[in-house]
Structures are given as C-alpha cells and as structure tokens.
Amino acid sequence: MAVHVGSLIPLARLVWDGYTRHLTANPIQALTQRTGYPALVLLALTLACTPLNTVLGLRWTVPPRRTLGLYAFFYACLHVLLFTTDYFFLVDEGQRWAVLSQQLVEKNYIVAGLAAFVMLVPLAITSTKGWQRRLGRRWRWLHRALYLAAPLAVTHFLWNAKGGADRNEPLVFGAVLAGLLLLRLPPVRRAAYRWRAQSTARARTLVLE
Amino acid sequence: MPYFNRLPMIAYDDVDPADVTPEHVYRNRRRIMALAGGAVGAAGAALVTGCGDLSGLSAAAPQPTIAAPGQVNGQTDELGDQLNSYDQVTNYNNYYEFSTEKEEPAKLAKGFTTAPWTVQVGGLVAKPRTFSVDELVELFGPEERIYRLRCVEAWSMVIPWQGFPLKKLLEAVEPTPKAKYVRFETARKPTEMPGINRGGFPWPYIEGLRLDEAMNELALMVTGLYGKPLPVQNGAPLRLAVPWKYGFKSAKAIVKIDLVESEIATFWMKSGPTEYGFYANVNPEVPHPRWSQSTERRIGEIRRRSTLQFNGYGQQVSKLYEGMDLKRYY
Numbered sequence: 001m002a003v004h005v006g007s008l009i010p011l012a013r014l015v016w017d018g019y020t021r022h023l024t025a026n027p028i029q030a031l032t033q034r035t036g037y038p039a040l041v042l043l044a045l046t047l048a049c050t051p052l053n054t055v056l057g058l059r060w061t062v063p064p065r066r067t068l069g070l071y072a073f074f075y076a077c078l079h080v081l082l083f084t085t086d087y088f089f090l091v092d093e094g095q096r097w098a099v100l101s102q103q104l105v106e107k108n109y110i111v112a113g114l115a116a117f118v119m120l121v122p123l124a125i126t127s128t129k130g131w132q133r134r135l136g137r138r139w140r141w142l143h144r145a146l147y148l149a150a151p152l153a154v155t156h157f158l159w160n161a162k163g164g165a166d167r168n169e170p171l172v173f174g175a176v177l178a179g180l181l182l183l184r185l186p187p188v189r190r191a192a193y194r195w196r197a198q199s200t201a202r203a204r205t206l207v208l209e
Numbered sequence: 210m211p212y213f214n215r216l217p218m219i220a221y222d223d224v225d226p227a228d229v230t231p232e233h234v235y236r237n238r239r240r241i242m243a244l245a246g247g248a249v250g251a252a253g254a255a256l257v258t259g260c261g262d263l264s265g266l267s268a269a270a271p272q273p274t275i276a277a278p279g280q281v282n283g284q285t286d287e288l289g290d291q292l293n294s295y296d297q298v299t300n301y302n303n304y305y306e307f308s309t310e311k312e313e314p315a316k317l318a319k320g321f322t323t324a325p326w327t328v329q330v331g332g333l334v335a336k337p338r339t340f341s342v343d344e345l346v347e348l349f350g351p352e353e354r355i356y357r358l359r360c361v362e363a364w365s366m367v368i369p370w371q372g373f374p375l376k377k378l379l380e381a382v383e384p385t386p387k388a389k390y391v392r393f394e395t396a397r398k399p400t401e402m403p404g405i406n407r408g409g410f411p412w413p414y415i416e417g418l419r420l421d422e423a424m425n426e427l428a429l430m431v432t433g434l435y436g437k438p439l440p441v442q443n444g445a446p447l448r449l450a451v452p453w454k455y456g457f458k459s460a461k462a463i464v465k466i467d468l469v470e471s472e473i474a475t476f477w478m479k480s481g482p483t484e485y486g487f488y489a490n491v492n493p494e495v496p497h498p499r500w501s502q503s504t505e506r507r508i509g510e511i512r513r514r515s516t517l518q519f520n521g522y523g524q525q526v527s528k529l530y531e532g533m534d535l536k537r538y539y
Contacts, residue, residue: 024312025301025508026364090504091514102501109499160499163481165409166309 003064007071010038028086035079036113040157042072043150044176051183055192066127069146073124076153080117113156119149147184150177286355286367288521290507293366295435297508302442303360304461305410306395306402318441321401323462326446332392332467335383342446346432348381349373353436354429354450359491359520361455363513364506370450371433376424379468384420388468391423392416393449396462410480416460417473417487418451419529427452427525430463453522455489486539490530491520495539 014034017023023030049065052058087100104110123143125131132139154177158170182188285291304314328345331337340348350373359365379391397413399405405412422428429450432439439445444461451458457477477485484498493503493516504513519526530538 025297026311026506028506028511029364086513087504089512091512092504095503095515099501099503102496102503106496107499107501162309163409163484165407168409 003067003071007038007042007068010034010075028082032079032082032086035075035082036157039072039075039079040153040173042068042075043146043153044173044180046072047146047150047177047180051180054189055183055196057196070124070127073120076117076120080114109156109159112152112159116149116152116156119145119152123149147181151181286357288357290357290367291509292355292369293508295437298366298368298434299440299442301366301508303362303456304442304444305404306397306412306414306462307404307442309404314442315440317403321398321441321445323441323446326464328447328463328466330378330382330466332469333385333388334468335385336381338382340378342432345373345378345430345447349377349430351432356427356429356450356452357520358450358452358456358459359505359516361457361485361489361497361502363500363502363504363516364508365520366508369435370429370431371436372429372431372450374426375428375430375449376426378430378466379420379423382468384468387470389420390469390471390473391418391420392465392467392469392473393418393460393463394465394467395460396464411476414460414476415473416449416458416475418458419472420468421529422451422526425526425529427522453491453519453526455491457485458489488530488535488538490526490535490539491516492518492535492539494518495536 014023014031018027018031046065046069049061049068052061084100084104087103088096090096090099104114123145126135126139126142135142151174154170154173157173158167161167161170183192300315301311302314303311307314307317324342326342327339328342329337329339351371352373353369353371355367355369357365357367375391393416395414395416396402397405418428429452431444431448431450432446434440434443439448441462444459444463447463448461449459449463472487475485475487477489478487491502496502503516505516506513517523
C-alpha cells in the first residue's frame with residue numbers, strides 16, 4: 001500500500017500543479033521532465049530491493065520490487081509519450097518526420113533514453129507470475145536486462161545536463177546505481193553474507209556471555 | 210492564451226505594484242492615447258498622461274496593430290506574433306547566477322541591489338569612461354523595440370524592451386582601429402546571486418560580439434521592459450538584447466564593456482566547448498549537439514513552431530555573415 005501511495009505522489013503533484021497552473025510558462029517541457037525524473041528514482045529503488053535484502057537482511061524490501069518496477073515503467077511511458085507527441089504535432093506538419101527522426105535517431109542522449117525504454121517493455125510484459133513460471137530460469141536472465149537499462153537511463157539524464165553543476169545530480173544517480181550493481185557481484189555478495197553471518201554470530205556470543 | 214495569463218504575479222522591490230501599468234493598458238497605450246487625444250483635443254493630451262484607469266478603452270477595438278521591425282506600435286511584432294505577457298516574461302528566466310530552475314530567479318531576485326550601478330567602458334577606445342545607468346539612458350535613450358527572444362533550449366518569447374542601441378554607446382567611446390570585438394562582463398556577486406556558489410561554472414558570465422555585430426542597428430542595450438524598469442530576473446539594471454542570436458548571447462547585469470582585438474572565450478564556450486560556439490546565431494539548419502534547433506515552442510503555445518533563420522532578422526543581419534560557413538561558425 002505504502003508503495004502505491006509513494007509511487008503515485010509524483011503523478012498527484014503533477015495533476016495538482018496542472019490544476020493550479022503551476023507547471024511553469026512551458027508546461028509541456030515541465031511535464032516531460034517531471035515524468036522522467038520519477039521513472040529514474042523508481043528504477044533505482046527497484047534495483048535497491050535485492051541488495052537491501054542480501055546485505056542488510058531487510059527481507060521486507062523484496063515483495064514491492066515488481067510494483068516499483070512497474071511504476072517506473074509507467075512514468076517512463078508518460079515521459080516517452082509526451083516527448084514524441086510534442087515533436088509530432090508540429091505547427092508545420094510537413095516537418096514532423098524530419099524533426100522527429102532528427103530528434104530520435106541523431107541525438108545520443110535520446111538514443112540512450114529510448115534504448116532504456118525499449119528494454120523496459122518486455123520486462124514490464126513478463127513481470128507477471130504466469131510469465132515468471134513459463135520462462136523459468138530464463139526469466140531471471142531476461143530481467144537482468146535492467147542492469148543495462150538503468151545505467152542507460154542515467155546516461156540519458158547525464159547527457160541531457162547542460163554541463164557544470166547541472167551534471168551533479170545525474171552523477172549522484174550514477175554513483176548510487178553503480179553501488180547497487182556492484183553489490184550484486186557474486187564475490188561482493190558473498191563477502192556481505194560472511195560479514196552479516198559473523199556479526200550476527202558475534203551478537204549471539206555477546207548475548208550468551 | 211488565457212491559461213497562461215493566470216500565472217501568479219511576483220512583486221518586486223523596486224517596483225510598486227501601484228506604479229505598474231496594467232498589461233492590457235500597456236498593449237493598447239498608443240491607441241488609448243490616440244483615442245484620448247481625439248476626444249479632448251491636442252491640449253487635453255497632457256492631462257491624459259496622468260490618467261489612472263483607461264482600461265475600459267482597451268476592450269473597445271481589439272484590432273492588433275503590427276509593428277515595424279524592432280518598433281513598438283502595439284500588441285505584436287513585425288511578423289504579427291503576439292507579445293508574451295508580463296508574467297511570462299518575468300517568471301520564466303534562465304539566469305544561472307541565481308538558479309538553474311527557470312522560476313527561481315524571480316523569487317531569488319529580491320535581494321539583488323541594482324543601484325548604485327556603474328558600467329565601465331574601456332579597452333581599445335579613445336575615450337574610456339564609466340557611466341551610471343541613468344546617464345546612459347539620458348545620453349542614448351530610451352526607445353522601445355519588440356523583439357523575439359529565441360532561447361538555445363528551443364523555446365521563445367516576444368518581448369517589448371526599452372533601451373538604446375549599443376552602437377550609440379560604442380560610438381561615444383570611439384573604438385580605435387585595432388578594436389575588433391566587444392567583450393561584456395556581468396555582475397559576480399556571490400552574496401546576492403546564490404547560483405554562483407554552486408560551483409562548476411567559470412564565473413563571471415562573459416559574452417562577446419564581433420564589433421560589426423555590436424554596431425548593428427538591432428543590438429540593443431536594455432533598461433526596461435513593458436514600459437517598466439527592468440526586473441532583476443530579466444537582467445536589471447542593464448542587459449543586452451541581440452535578437453538574431455540565441456538568448457544566452459544577451460548578457461544580463463552588465464558591469465563592464467571592453468573593446469578588444471581578438472575573439473572572446475565566452476562563458477558558455479568555456480562551459481561546453483563542444484556545444485556552444487562564439488556566434489550562436491539562431492539557425493534551424495545547425496542542430497545543437499543534443500537537440501534539433503529546427504523547431505521551438507513559443508511560450509504560451511502548445512504546438513511547436515518552425516524556427517526562422519536568424520530568428521527572422523535575416524534582412525537586417527545576414528550581410529554580417531556573407532561568405533561565412535555558418536555550420537562551421539555556429
């Protein structure tokens with residue numbers, strides 16, 4: 001429940017700000033940016049679930065993983081839809097294909113973002129229990145595509161920044177993401193396990209003494 | 210349009226809301242004057258200037274009048290494009306010295322002192338001199354111009370500025386034959402401009418023009434907009450407006466103008482060498498490395514419109530670039 005409420009807050013704020021006319025003088029751009037950002041945050045949270053469980057033993061973080069991932073996809077859909085319709089419904093209709101293709105294909109940051117989005121589509125489709133059963137072992141492999149899609153999404157954010165201090169936030173995202181992915185590497189994970197086992201053992205001996 | 214006119218209005222330290230001409234009156238002021246003049250005769254016109262509320266008249270004849278390039282005659286620019294509202298112009302600003310968020314400069318502007326303010330004009334000139342802003346207006350202006358402002362981020366506005374041609378100022382200080390470029394240095398006041406403290410940028414903001422560009426009739430030094438003193442977030446007390454170039458060329462809060470011999474490394478050239486060139490002429494054919502420049506969103510409109518070469522000022526400025534490869538000198 002908390003996951004649903006939390007994930008819908010950005011949407012609720014968008015609707016409220018739209019209703020009260022607080023989407024700046026350039027509302028379409030504001031909407032595009034403010035749907036991309038929660039998609040990134042939710043992607044990072046999705047990837048945080050597993051290491052929080054393996055490293056810190058927070059088992060409750062595992063069940064919301066799918067919901068978080070699907071909300072990330074939901075915001076990504078809005079983001080992509082806003083962007084493409086913006087460049088499709090031009091005043092000069094004759095220009096639309098030229099402009100759209102220039103935007104979608106020639107710009108690195110868009111290519112990165114679009115690649116991330118395309119990778120999320122099959123993950124969202126196969127996120128159900130039924131698909132999980134049908135795909136068996138392959139399901140895990142397929143969903144490791146997120147390890148590629150999330151860095152691509154952050155790259156998209158970074159390449160869209162103007163430079164200077166504008167890059168700080170994407171770089172923080174990148175560092176967090178790198179950490180979350182690093183914690184998945186088998187040696188790191190094993191070390192974390194050992195550390196946890198030792199500390200619980202130590203705690204137990206302390207109690208016994 | 211009505212949607213955007215309801216944006217909240219911000220009050221400024223240096224402007225008493227009671228002194229501000231309502232926008233609809235401003236837009237129709239020439240017609241109002243004409244009507245009033247017709248009604249009371251030439252002698253009565255003097256009385257009308259002191260009049261408070263003439264707003265009733267503005268609804269009488271909603272005929273848009275079209276201005277000559279750069280001249281304010283009514284509600285549109287010379288292409289027939291509607292002016293952006295005062296709220297739009299003063300609440301959606303790129304001003305990194307304050308913030309990278311566009312609605313923040315209007316809020317953060319309150320602590321910024323614009324008086325006293327002097328501008329040091331020197332370098333390769335025969336008569337270097339320091340001017341106060343009041344002196345500049347007294348000597349060279351003011352006149353009104355409606356210009357389109359095209360931001361490099363692919364949005365645009367139509368703005369009625371008040372100011373004086375940069376040419377007049379430059380002629381007054383007499384550039385020497387060696388002078389080829391004009392360098393603009395702007396305020397760097399970390400205590401009053403919180404964005405400067407964020408680091409990562411080569412402050413102060415430096416801009417530049419080639420001397421012949423600076424001498425072009427369209428290059429305007431701005432001290433006001435919509436008939437009011439220039440708000441801080443729009444570059445008070447003195448900014449540049451070069452309407453055929455992307456907005457970032459039009460430096461705000463100018464403190465120093467130098468005539469120099471060689472091309473200037475501007476703030477954005479230093480910040481993003483692969484993205485920003487010296488000329489930065491509006492050009493739909495030359496995309497920004499990260500986005501297309503062939504369309505723009507006019508603030509207040511939903512659908513993107515096509516961007517015009519030189520932002521629609523080709524007739525006045527294309528001769529400056531004859532024989533130049535604009536794809537190379539972007």
